[in-house]
Amino acid sequence: MYKAKLHIKFKEGVLDPQGNAVKNALKNLGFVNVNSVRIGKLVEIELDCDNVDQAKEELKSMCDKLLANPVTESYEIVSLEEIK
Amino acid sequence: MYKAKLHIKFKEGVLDPQGNAVKNALKNLGFVNVNSVRIGKLVEIELDCDNVDQAKEELKSMCDKLLANPVTESYEIVSLEEIK
Amino acid sequence: MLKYRELGLNDEEYKKICQDLGREPNDVELGMYSVTWSEHCSYKHSKPLLKLFPTSGKHVVQGPGENAGAVDIGDGLVVVFKMESHNHPSAVEPFQGAATGVGGIVRDVLAMGARPIALLDSLRFGDIRKPNVKYLFNGVVGGISFYGNCIGVPTVAGEIYFNSCYDDNPLVNVMCVGIARREELKFSRTGKTGARVLLVGALTGRDGIHGASFASQELDEESHSKRPSVQVGDPFMEKLLIEACLEACKVDGVLAVQDLGAAGLTSACSEVAAKSNKGIVIDLSKVPRREANMSTYEVVLSESQERMLLIVEEKALQKVKEIFEKWDLVFSEIGYLTDDGFFTVYEGSELVARVPVKSLTEGVPIVYIGPKERRLNVEEPNPPEPLNVQDIFIKLLSSENIASKRFVFEQYDHRVGINTVVLPGGDAAVLRIKGTNKGIAVSVDCNSLYCYVDPYEGGKIAVAEAARNVVVTGAKPLGITDCLNFANPDDPEVYWELKRCIEGMAEAAKVLEIPIVSGNVSLYNESLKNRIYPTPTVGIVGLIEDISKRCSADFKSENDLVVLLGF
Amino acid sequence: MRCAVVVFPGSNCDADAFHVAKYVLGFDTQYVFHKESFHPDDFDLIILPGGFSYGDYLRPGAIARFSPVMNSVVQAAKNGCFVLGICNGFQILTEAGLLKGVLLRNKDLRFHCHDVYLRVERNDTPFTCLYKQGEVVRMSIAHGEGNYYVDDLSSILDKVVFRYCDKYGRITQEANPNGSVLNIAGVINDSMNVLGLMPHPERCAEEILGSTDGRKLFESLAYYLERRKVRC
Numbered sequence: 001m002y003k004a005k006l007h008i009k010f011k012e013g014v015l016d017p018q019g020n021a022v023k024n025a026l027k028n029l030g031f032v033n034v035n036s037v038r039i040g041k042l043v044e045i046e047l048d049c050d051n052v053d054q055a056k057e058e059l060k061s062m063c064d065k066l067l068a069n070p071v072t073e074s075y076e077i078v079s080l081e082e083i084k
Numbered sequence: 085m086y087k088a089k090l091h092i093k094f095k096e097g098v099l100d101p102q103g104n105a106v107k108n109a110l111k112n113l114g115f116v117n118v119n120s121v122r123i124g125k126l127v128e129i130e131l132d133c134d135n136v137d138q139a140k141e142e143l144k145s146m147c148d149k150l151l152a153n154p155v156t157e158s159y160e161i162v163s164l165e166e167i168k
Numbered sequence: 169m170l171k172y173r174e175l176g177l178n179d180e181e182y183k184k185i186c187q188d189l190g191r192e193p194n195d196v197e198l199g200m201y202s203v204t205w206s207e208h209c210s211y212k213h214s215k216p217l218l219k220l221f222p223t224s225g226k227h228v229v230q231g232p233g234e235n236a237g238a239v240d241i242g243d244g245l246v247v248v249f250k251m252e253s254h255n256h257p258s259a260v261e262p263f264q265g266a267a268t269g270v271g272g273i274v275r276d277v278l279a280m281g282a283r284p285i286a287l288l289d290s291l292r293f294g295d296i297r298k299p300n301v302k303y304l305f306n307g308v309v310g311g312i313s314f315y316g317n318c319i320g321v322p323t324v325a326g327e328i329y330f331n332s333c334y335d336d337n338p339l340v341n342v343m344c345v346g347i348a349r350r351e352e353l354k355f356s357r358t359g360k361t362g363a364r365v366l367l368v369g370a371l372t373g374r375d376g377i378h379g380a381s382f383a384s385q386e387l388d389e390e391s392h393s394k395r396p397s398v399q400v401g402d403p404f405m406e407k408l409l410i411e412a413c414l415e416a417c418k419v420d421g422v423l424a425v426q427d428l429g430a431a432g433l434t435s436a437c438s439e440v441a442a443k444s445n446k447g448i449v450i451d452l453s454k455v456p457r458r459e460a461n462m463s464t465y466e467v468v469l470s471e472s473q474e475r476m477l478l479i480v481e482e483k484a485l486q487k488v489k490e491i492f493e494k495w496d497l498v499f500s501e502i503g504y505l506t507d508d509g510f511f512t513v514y515e516g517s518e519l520v521a522r523v524p525v526k527s528l529t530e531g532v533p534i535v536y537i538g539p540k541e542r543r544l545n546v547e548e549p550n551p552p553e554p555l556n557v558q559d560i561f562i563k564l565l566s567s568e569n570i571a572s573k574r575f576v577f578e579q580y581d582h583r584v585g586i587n588t589v590v591l592p593g594g595d596a597a598v599l600r601i602k603g604t605n606k607g608i609a610v611s612v613d614c615n616s617l618y619c620y621v622d623p624y625e626g627g628k629i630a631v632a633e634a635a636r637n638v639v640v641t642g643a644k645p646l647g648i649t650d651c652l653n654f655a656n657p658d659d660p661e662v663y664w665e666l667k668r669c670i671e672g673m674a675e676a677a678k679v680l681e682i683p684i685v686s687g688n689v690s691l692y693n694e695s696l697k698n699r700i701y702p703t704p705t706v707g708i709v710g711l712i713e714d715i716s717k718r719c720s721a722d723f724k725s726e727n728d729l730v731v732l733l734g735f
Numbered sequence: 736m737r738c739a740v741v742v743f744p745g746s747n748c749d750a751d752a753f754h755v756a757k758y759v760l761g762f763d764t765q766y767v768f769h770k771e772s773f774h775p776d777d778f779d780l781i782i783l784p785g786g787f788s789y790g791d792y793l794r795p796g797a798i799a800r801f802s803p804v805m806n807s808v809v810q811a812a813k814n815g816c817f818v819l820g821i822c823n824g825f826q827i828l829t830e831a832g833l834l835k836g837v838l839l840r841n842k843d844l845r846f847h848c849h850d851v852y853l854r855v856e857r858n859d860t861p862f863t864c865l866y867k868q869g870e871v872v873r874m875s876i877a878h879g880e881g882n883y884y885v886d887d888l889s890s891i892l893d894k895v896v897f898r899y900c901d902k903y904g905r906i907t908q909e910a911n912p913n914g915s916v917l918n919i920a921g922v923i924n925d926s927m928n929v930l931g932l933m934p935h936p937e938r939c940a941e942e943i944l945g946s947t948d949g950r951k952l953f954e955s956l957a958y959y960l961e962r963r964k965v966r967c
């Protein structure tokens with residue numbers, strides 16, 4: 001069994017209304033030295049696979065097909081480890 | 085200037101409807117060996133600070149006050165690096 | 169390839185530009201022309217045909233030509249409405265495409281100084297059993313729900329049809345209805361020389377550059393690589409804009425309001441200047457930006473959402489700025505109106521474009537296509553004697569085109585504003601007008617199969633159906649808005665469909681005495697594989713003088729008499 | 736009854752609450768903008784209306800709770816002023832810690848706009864004193880994040896004021912539109928002057944809108960206040 005963490009983020013240049021609102025809120029709370037906030041998704045997946053390569057392959061395919069919207073988002077597998 | 089990545093996740097035991105829905109969708113797409121999916125937030129923050137410790141301090145405070153809801157969420161600073 | 173061709177302009181158009189300018193355009197100017205002269209902005213195929221529509225009547229306060237149409241409902245009030253398509257963006261990114269479609273039409277109504285009080289959506293999808301169609305369907309419905317719910321404008325009615333001809337080319341037509349006091353209406357034609365141009369709302373980014381040209385092409389394999397032109401909507405920003413602009417509209421000296429839609433600053437600035445018979449000067453260095461190192465070209469053509477222009481006399485500046493500050497909106501004074509009839513663009517002290525306003529807005533050579541009748545070999549249907557009516561009845565009811573659309577409209581907040589008196593699920597939604605005894609009934613309709621079989625009759629039927637839907641609530645139809653969705657009009661058969669549909673709609677509107685006060689045209693709705701049926705969506709607004717006399721579609725009590733009227 | 740309707744950026748039921756408080760109930764009502772503050776004694780009732788304050792970005796209510804006006808709201812609540820959070824207002828109250836729990840995404844991830852039946856679990860509160868104990872009422876909901884969750888269930892059991900039910904008052908899973916624990920639709924604080932609920936009583940306060948079951952909530956408050964005055 002493998003456990004993976006993926007990051008899914010808005011591509012550069014794509015408006016991130018959530019990030020903006022949070023940045024302004026932080027500034028209003030007194031965190032004046034915040035320069036930028038971008039908000040993305042953290043996806044944690046556990047999957048049964050025979051080996052790392054197969055797991056990687058599958059994860060990529062999940063991102064392409066469902067998890068990330070290629071129009072506005074990019075994805076990255078930030079960690080992948082065997083468990084149990 | 086520092087750039088930080090934070091993870092904000094549902095605590096163990098809190099239902100994650102979005103994660104569940106994604107798991108089912110993945111299974112329907114043929115990824116039958118997916119065991120669990122949890123969806124959290126990735127927050128990327130750039131902030132001006134004099135040193136790492138101060139940056140860490142501020143980030144924690146941002147999470148406690150605003151970014152995470154202590155009833156249901158936990159947070160983690162997963163990376164913090166100086167930029168430019 | 170020649171640069172102008174790459175931008176979608178043809179030889180004749182390029183010649184006309186050079187003639188209007190008395191020289192060759194520079195790159196920025198060429199970009200500005202290419203979008204304002206695209207079908208989406210210029211109506212170069214449909215303009216002469218649209219003249220067939222009856223547009224005046226005793227209730228009409230504003231017909232086509234402004235940001236939205238308006239009809240008088242008495243008590244000093246007007247209802248403002250318009251429908252618009254966001255088909256191409258929704259085909260590529262259904263969620264954001266539909267969401268920004270809602271945002272755009274709401275800003276059109278807002279630009280008239282009216283408070284948006286209702287949304288309607290007319291949707292067409294392909295065969296719902298296909299995974300891609302399902303994806304488009306969920307995305308579009310999700311996007312409308314996301315955006316409309318957040319801005320607090322109820323989505324009160326709509327329609328959804330499924331047919332394979334829409335497989336790659338879904339239709340997303342959204343209508344917005346607003347209300348205003350008659351004397352508080354704003355028009356783009358009332359700009360004065362010297363008045364300042366304020367830009368307010370979202371920062372300008374590299375979104376949707378050449379979106380208008382994108383909407384004026386057929387979808388092909390490449391469309392998906394053109395995806396970066398799709399924008400992300402920020403309904404929260406839109407909500408702030410609604411409140412701030414309506415407050416600003418009450419300030420004496422706010423002359424005109426204009427939304428930034430397709431072709432961004434280029435189109436908004438030239439529209440206001442042209443309608444007011446003025447010139448306009450803007451300085452792009454004053455445009456607040458989201459990204460560093462944007463080029464002149466990008467700033468002047470960006471289609472970033474949630475932005476508005478206000479044309480304001482000096483005496484009103486202070487008050488207007490205070491209102492924007494109150495709502496925490498970013499704004500900037502970017503220019504002023506002039507007498508010279510030119511659209512002059514600076515980047516700091518550098519002159520980057522200077523073109524005659526009217527050349528941009530009205531100079532495009534009109535395209536005349538010789539219509540060619542499309543003959544259909546339809547046989548008179550000859551259904552077999554039904555064996556089991558019960559079975560057939562159930563089959564019919566479970567067809568996706570007939571089944572209840574509750575699943576969809578319950579994802580829309582259709583009650584916010586507490587005006588929705590007849591909820592979705594009937595023939596038309598009815599909204600009360602607070603402070604009066606009146607109500608309005610609204611509906612959108614079109615049966616595109618009829619339009620395919622016979623465009624002329626189909627056009628008539630669309631208008632008649634819409635009218636019936638509001639009449640049965642007890643309302644008198646006051647005005648129509650429409651959205652003409654067709655395939656590539658350069659094909660003489662498609663042009664013929666367009667022409668015949670318009671003729672049919674015009675005929676019905678004349679006979680029923682319901683003027684058409686606003687509308688929108690969306691062409692090139694076809695892919696390599698599919699061509700959509702002609703789909704002239706009709707949106708209608710009717711007035712109920714006494715809201716207590718409204719009718720709804722449900723049976724009220726047992727033993728009531730059921731009468732079938734008509735033939 | 737002196738009533739305040741708070742306007743956050745992104746509130747969109749503020750005008751509805753105002754209309755009902757002022758014109759249907761005849762309360763002395765005014766708007767309070769989120770940047771303003773007020774004295775704890777200025778109002779008898781403060782309504783935090785529905786909507787999408789700050790776009791509901793991050794989490795619903797998370798940003799709004801830091802609005803300047805919230806200091807006054809918290810003070811007034813401490814002073815015994817009635818605070819009513821409807822929908823987004825409920826979310827803000829939980830984020831601000833005035834009520835327990837949080838509101839998560841609806842279980843089916845969809846926005847729900849329709850009527851629901853609610854069972855009045857307690858009629859011994861100022862907000863519900865004109866309802867009957869166990870009465871089944873009909874109100875409308877319109878939310879995407881109304882799935883009530885609390886980590887310490889036992890702490891909330893006696894604070895539940897409304898639960899989703901079927902039309903006979905049975906608490907069933909089918910009657911639960913969003914996945915809330917124990918079908919919870921509305922809860923109250925310990926001192927019984929702060930109520931939050933996901934359904935919209937202001938949408939069900941006029942004959943013409945098909946239900947007046949929500950009006951009783953406002954009438955209860957007026958009645959309770961009147962009696963309290965008489966007693967003093």
Ligand SMILES: Nc1ncnc2c1ncn2[C@@H]1O[C@H](COP(=O)(O)OP(=O)(O)O)[C@@H](O)[C@H]1O
Nearest residue numbers: 289291324325326327328573577592593594595
């Ligand atoms: N996309 C939609 N958005 C909102 N309401 C819709 C939508 N589609 C259908 N409805 C509502 O569902 C009801 C039935 O729609 P429809 O089947 O098109 O009715 P009809 O054929 O009688 O015009 C109508 O009240 C309509 O307003």
